[in-house]
Amino acid sequence: MGLRSILIDGWSWLNFKAVMNEPHRPGRAVFPELAATWLPEDDLRRLTAYKALAAYDSNQAGQMAAATGDDDALERRELGDPSKLVETALGYLLGSEQHVVVAGAERADDDDPPAGAVEAAAVQARLRQWAEDELFALRMQQAERTAVLSGDAVYVLAWEGDKFLPTLRTYDPGFYFPQWDDDQDNEFPTRVHLAWELPEDPVFGLKARLRRITWELGSIEAGTSRTGALEPAAGDRLDTVGRPVRTYPWDPQRASGVTCYLSDGEWLLEDLRRGNTVDRLDCSKARWRTRSDGQILDRLDLRIDFIPLVHLTNTIPHGGDRWGQSILAKVLQGLDELAATDSDSASASATTGTPIIGLAGAQLPWDRATGQPVPVQVRAGAVWQLGESGRMDALDTSPQLAELRARSEHLMDRIASASRITAAGLGTLDPSSVPSGYNLQLALGPLDSLVSSMRLARAHKYRLLLKFVQRLFQAGQADGWPAGETSSARIAWGPHTPTDRVGVLDEVVKGYTNGVLSLETAVRMLMDAGYPVEDAAEEVKRIQTRAFDAAARLADATGDNSEVRNYLGLLEAGREIPVVPLPVVEPEAPASGGADSGVAPRADQP
Template identity: 45%
Template sequence: MGLFASAKAVVIDAWSWLNYKPLYSDQLGMPNRRAFPEAHATWVPAADERRLAAYKMLKAYDGNQVAELTAFRDGDEARERREFGDPSMFVDTITSHVLGEEQTITVPGAEKAGDGGGPDAETAEKVQTLLREWADEELLPMRLLQVERKAVSLGDGVYLLHWDGDKQRVRLKTFDPGFYFPIIDEDSDGSDFPDRIHFAWELPEDKARRLPARLRRITYHLDWIRPQTANGVDRTSRPVRATVMSDPTDDQPAQPILGRGDTLDPNGSITRLYPWSEQPSYKTCYLTDAIWELGDLKAPIDIDSLPMDKAHFATNSQGEILDQLDLYQDFVPVIHVPNTVPEPGEHWGQSSLAKVLQVFDELSGSDTDSSRASATTGSPILAISGKAVNGQTQYTAGPGMVFTLGEGGAITSVETSGNLAELRNHVHDLKDRAATTARLPAVALGTSDPAQFTSGYQLELALGPLDSLISGMRLARDHADRLLPKMVQRLFQAGQHPDWAGLPVLPAKLMRGAYTPTDKAAVLAEVKDAREAGLISLETAIRRLQEIGWPIEDAEEEIKRIDARSFEDARNLADALGNPKEVASFLGRKAPDEPEAPAVVLPPAGLNPGQEDLEEAHPNGSGEGGGNT
């Protein structure tokens, strides 16, 4: 029994790559309570304890603070370990590559607007323009960088979208995944979108305002449509939302009132037709924002079972109490961004640092040893032998110092520079090992010699591991890149913004630019040959040049400028169609006005052609001398 009681539990889950650290996984496979008190809070579900501890550990690697956490277990000596920012450098590099040089929202079909694409192309162009204007106002590139850095370093990132009635636009927020608590059904395979999501974090005690430690929870819940509610109070005068009832009559008691646009189906269920749907829906999303005092939370509870009678609900800018407020939308406006494609049955991604943490630990140890060795190299160890002079037994070494030794005296220096060189070589080997494991070649890190690549093909081969890495990471983000502009369109329509009135919700995607250095000359020659051979269109050629970093901001406008100077193509078009208006439209110009043809005057009936002129010259049928002609 004693043997089995002392055996360590082996936990294999999405976070087991951290099991090698005793600080993270104790005898029962749980994180150290002193180092990770947040993970052991009473309201944190047991299934999320290892996840929250893993986030804190990864954040410590990113911020050069692993020694601070390790000191909880190994004592103050752990703080002497050196950390020189290698994990942070890896995170920044991978983040820049997965983002690409630029990010653009595109709507398929918008490129055909003004080129015979019809009304559908014009609508697509309008939606694309509105989405791009929103992206500029909402600082989308900065929000993307915030989420992507969280996803790369921690394994997960989270977007939250909501309609702002004051600013009259959709707002985009980013959340730390440590605040994100989705309620995933047991039957889900991990990829299903959760119907209930919590954002929760603790608020520290505020003695100046006499506020105790509290817990704030924001909940988005997709549920059945219920009758209309309004601000009210409960029996304890606490602000809540209450059901709106009709006035009672002699024939009928008070009845719940339906919300705007809601109808009852034959089964008694409430349905609603949303602007982006052709079929009525039975679901809507409810928002709850509440605060609990930590002293009121007694076990057993977790984030999904907090006592609602102890909650204090917040109020939005329109004065509405956020107690299951109906948002009039049939989706949860939260997007989870996993860093990698989750394993079957899993919801969470994996940090890009996960597979190289042990290498970083070795690197930190080697850096610490190198730092100590450099001290002995700069201030060498001296051994003095022989008879002391005047009884002196202590010496202080320094530049320009002269020692007087007695008979048979000698000074011996211990040479440690060789050890320092070996340690530095070991550090370089560990960095190469970390880069290889993380699939970051030296050319991607900027540490390779450019002279070793004599052609674009050699560069492409060297970037092979990075290509496979970024390809998998962008695949994990593909759904989020499509879902973001889709939700933005729906929220603008739910907010009844006039610019979006009558517009459909079109498929759009957030496109990420190139991430690797490219042999631009080789690509240009390739595009030129394919274009001249008629194998690709001008649109494809322009798009390919954009991908390699050519300064082309708008492909449609660039094509119009090219067509406006393509006089040879315009001449061929005129020969083929014989229509000046088509040719002028191709050149982006106005067709010249054609002069009207002179009216045709027909001769009088009965006269032969040409006889009319003779009659005018000789009306009497005689010549100038009066004789017959």
């Protein structure tokens, strides 16, 4: 192999597999469906990598190796280690919980909230309600597991008129075919296909077909009147040069001439000819699908200026690349070594549990029908008669089994280290070997870095997804969604590692008592540690209404009674002078009747 024949690209970590080294079209021998004419040549290596990773996840890597000529691969033991790595990385990525957060919403409950805080809180409540209605947490689990395993995942949004909200669906990245212009420097493509094959159905008389869904950004089209003049659609108008434009509710100050068109059609595989790739299909042979209301999905104007599809990557792509990388990418050879060692361990354990025994001078029973000695079997309660010089030797393979087990542990440590999940993250670290929590934190350092990098790769994409959701609500004229720029919303992830809650509580108490931490920061630290605090601002108010010692110090420092009452959450005292009623006392009878009693009358008596 010369240097010119070494291929280094986004999928070269799988070059050690024969399935990726086939000339011209990789994967043809193992996956014959990849040889279909509609698949672009540039996407074959990517699709083959997706299929190989799925085989590892399903404990079928041995079957894939056997298809390329490795006859012994079918005997390989696969015990679910790749799937464990994927599930572990997924759990750390998602953390304990996920929340939709809109910037500024946390200040809505203040006595004097800043401008836009109340509106941000309303948008946050609506987005959280949408997330609950659309099972966003479940969709996120589906997409993120695909992203962690394959390196990529796809979200698709669509406006559902019956539900009056945007629907969210996830698709396999193997169906995703973005089209990039050669001179395009934009971050997002202007044309995207989702395409996959539909199998033949003899029961209903359906032949094998190819389905393709296309979103494409293009200029707004206008019809023609009876006189031949351009006639814009309802809600559109012509600009100064006669081009159709429209104003979108999220940017009411600017007229746009761009819209998104949706097409959804099917082609018979037998009609596809050489050169008919997914982007060059003959539309005259397409059968366009129809919507539930009868609308034909052939360049349907969605009346939005963006493609409602979000491509998610598991890692931050390298410069000039647009695809993510699987969590298994750098450890596949280690997983192969581990599977081979497990297979050897299974063979060694068989000879250890049922050892190979050599007999000398033994009297073996004979089979009268064949005249041959009966094969000796090692089993409990078996008795063999040996002569005077008889001998029995057993082959002890337990040392080899112990070595194989030690090698399995060594390989697992290497895999944990290379994947940055770490032995502590996989749960294989002996707790007695960690002398302190600080040492455990150092051991989890690579895992913290891995999770931070994975979340950073997703941060912008989830902001984009939530922006698309808001704009679809605006385009659908849903109640409660006013026109104007959409709010900045994001996904807030929960802690990915267990937190020392007792240590955090002690740190918070000392910091707040000594005046190093504010009460708001202290409550936020308790929330991050997992304490059941739902609203930080409300929790601060509850604490202040019972902080009488702090209120007394505030009164001594300011002498302002209104500030103290405000601190305790009490109503403002009235400024008028209160009227205090005096008790009415009945007059006492004189000791001896008459004016000469010598007792002066009281002032309140007549």
